[in-house]
Amino acid sequence: MKYLIILGDGMADKDIPELGGKTPLEYADTPTMDKYSKMSEIGMVHTIPDGMAPGSDTANLSVLGYNPRDYYTGRSPLEALSIGVDMKTTDVALRCNIVTVSTDELPYEEKTIIDHSSSEISTEDAAVLLEAVRKELENDIYKFYVGTSYRHLTIWDKGEVVDLTPPHDVLGQKIGQYLPKDDKLREMMKKSYDILSNHPINVERMKSGLNPANSLWFWGAGTRPMLTSFEEKTGHKGAMISAVDLLKGIAVGAGMKVIEVEGANGGLDTNYEGKADAAVDVLLNGGCDFAYIHLEAPDEMGHQGSYERKVKAIENLDKRIIKRVVEKMEAAGEDFRMLVLPDHPTPVAIRTHVSDPVPYMLYDSTDKKNNTWSYNEKDGEASGNYIAEGHTIINRLFEK
Incomplete structure (x- = not known):
């Protein structure tokens, strides 16, 4: 079994009048997520511990299984690890x-x-x-x-x-x-x-x-961070695919493999296909059984206050990363479990992060569900599935 987290940074949002009262995730043309959500567990997860700032640092630590209350020492020290500053x-x-x-x-x-x-x-x-x-x-x-x-x-x-x-x-x-x-x-x-x-x-x-x-x-x-080894903590060898120093720094601190993708830049014009291919390659040929694909673009578009560009970033995630990953994993005949989620919402109306729960989609190629849910904030809430402690969702992925 192989395991993937595909994270659209800041992807969750609020209803937007210009989108007919829908969120960008609801409004976007996402045929891949529409298809696989019907075979997945859908729910909501609270990634930001109460009282902590809603940042990509605390949220991504949480998604990777590190309780920010125990491991967080600041954002910049994690980026220092990526840059190579001792x-x-x-x-x-x-x-x-x-x-x-x-x-x-x-x-x-x-x-x-x-x-x-x-x-x-x-x-x-x-x-x-x-x-x-x-x-x-x-x-x-x-x-x-x-x-x-x-x-x-x-x-x-x-x-x-x-x-x-x-x-x-x-x-x-x-x-x-x-x-x-x-x-x-x-x-x-x-x-x-x-x-x-x-x-x-x-x-x-x-x-x-x-x-x-x-x-x-x-x-x-x-100050200088101290992260437990991801492999020791979870029993899985992991790889990080991201253009952002923060995520690469978390991976370095956790002893994960960091994969550099040419043309990956954290923007709307990033190398989507390269990220997808890097994840599949490290799972099939690179000695890892877990890959984390981080896409910065939805968050950047939220900060820019552009609902049109945020919708485009989500559509790119769906059609150029998720679709490519699942097709290649299926073609290889490899069983896999895939968790799709944001780290936090970045509503375009306020152009900054909030700590509201975010929707998740958990797909298992060996245990396909049969439901009517779509992957978005409203259906996530309606499902009744709720994970209060974000750092435990990775156990759901690994079936612990």
């Missing part, structure tokens, strides 16, 4: 986004966050901008490391886990009240605007109609 016990890691703030003449504190991803800037362009910042701001205390797209890392020697606000929670708002209380972090963010606002890359981006990547934004502070 943190000291006295280090604090910070997520260092390159964001778009308004280009008006107002003081920095009165500017507004326009875009948390700087028009999904490429890693190549972001690396050039981060190097410009590094030349001006890096020292023995603060070190900067390139991640993926707009997502980067700062290591603070003998730092402090300070309270910081994610930029996607500040979209469209003046930033003053959300800036770090720490004087040095706040000063570096202000200086980064001076360094980046007229950088040649940003001049060209604006000419092309793209948002300028003109400010750093620190958040997600945390």
